[in-house]
Amino acid sequence: MKCSIKAPAKINLSLDALRKRNDGFHEVEMIMTTVDLADRIDLTVTEDGTIKVDVSEGFVPNDHRNLAYQAAALLQARFNVKQGVFIYITKRIPVAAGLAGGSSDAAATLKGLNELWSLGLSLDELAIIGAEIGSDVSFCVYGGTALATGRGEIIQQIDSPPPCWVILAKPPIGVSTADVYKRLNVANVEHANTEAMIDAITKQDFKGICQNLHNVLESVTLDLYPEVRNIKEQMKRFGADGVLMSGSGPTVFGLVERESRLHRVYNGLRGFCSHVYAVRLIRSNNTC
Template identity: 55%
Template sequence: MNTEVTEKAPAKINLTLDVLYKRGDGYHELEMVMTSVDLADHVTLKTIEENSIIIQSNNGFLPLDQRNHAYKAALLIKERFNIQLGVEMMIKKNIPIAAGLGGGSSDAAATLRGLNQLWNLGLSLDELAILGAEVGSDVPYCIYGGTAFASGRGEKIEQLDAVPQCWVVLVKPKKGISTGTVFNALSYDTLKHPATYSMIAAIKEQDYLRMTKLIGNSLEETSIIRQPSIEKIKEKMISFGADAALMSGSGPTIFALCRKYSRAQRVYNGLKGFCNEVYLVRTLK
């Protein structure tokens, strides 16, 4: 039996996010195209004799108890497979917290993949994704990573070809934004719906230019009302030469896509003075 495993937990961006309607179970019916970027947390898992879950992190703002998705994932595995051992986890955070980049979900997915190895459970990725859906809506996508079409409340995953590789500048404004608040404030009559299936076709054809014209997020306008800085940052990104800019998830992080590294560098440098959380990364192959 392995005694220690480290898993990479990449961030994701939403190239499209469409809210179709509110379901009877209180969730929203969504259609999204997501892709992983090269900004990642690292989750190290160790088996301990004591039957408990201990989480440590380099980030003082991360909850280390039941509020943490990775904790929930570990608890689910222990209960479902009646495992009497404990686990000690070190989550090295590089992805900003509560940013719309799926950091918590990615940590949970890394925990499920890691414990599957650590405790020799022999589960397939598909089986891990089904478990992940019990932890959170974005966890199944994060189990697979890469580029994918997600539907339902986000738990139905269809893997796609990798997007044409490009540079991504991520900017997280200081003020957070609550996902619940954004969804509750949606006005369905005026929602803008991105062309999700055209986006899937553009990725299939590896048409980067078409892809940049098709990005869209139904939640963006509602989030901008609550946080106007999102609009300002998008405008700055475009003025510095980004090919496209969009809010990821329910925000508040905004990303810019750039084919050329020199452009990405210009966007990055231009925003560095304006916000303190700015990252320059690539899409993952």
């Protein structure tokens, strides 16, 4: 039995950290949405009970450190599954980019194995399990657009933004999410207006969405990595309607309403950054 499933990247239209929690995480409010830059997860059921992972990119771990491996191991142990699985990950989402590539791989693995191993779990149940793997996995199980609260694992799906182009640009660096949050002082940042962003999305107000883009982690990452600040400034200069860093970075995205402007932004950024993608928003994740 085999299954192929897409694992889409996400961007943060807004990201606010409210306070430090007793468990060491931050209480957050985030508006996240999926885009059609995606890894591909190929799952093949095996009868020997082992979990094996292979990845198209050699620098991505293929052992217990891989979140897709962790997803398979968790399901196997939780539901006493005797079968194993071979997981092949074709990477297209940049690694350590603020785009939840690893989390999306884990979510896709949960959804695919739910079918292949005939577990009969609902999306809600898979999202709860996903939260044990990582804070973004729950959102990636659902896909589409959602408000994420708690440490990111409490998901409330909302309307999708109006159709637009998304330009993604990632400099050749990796950013540690834990390090960025460690340096964040929630008492000394301008907080996002989450309600205004949700209202703009509900009204399909593209201009309002662009005006309310906000990420409290930007102040930390932009100070640590001037190249991220430069990409953001160049993306604005080339004419993107709204520009923001996604997650803890270093990827910067620009929202572009008109296709005629898309090529100017895309081609302009290619001169500053080798990893540039022009993608669209999508409404939900694919299943097997």
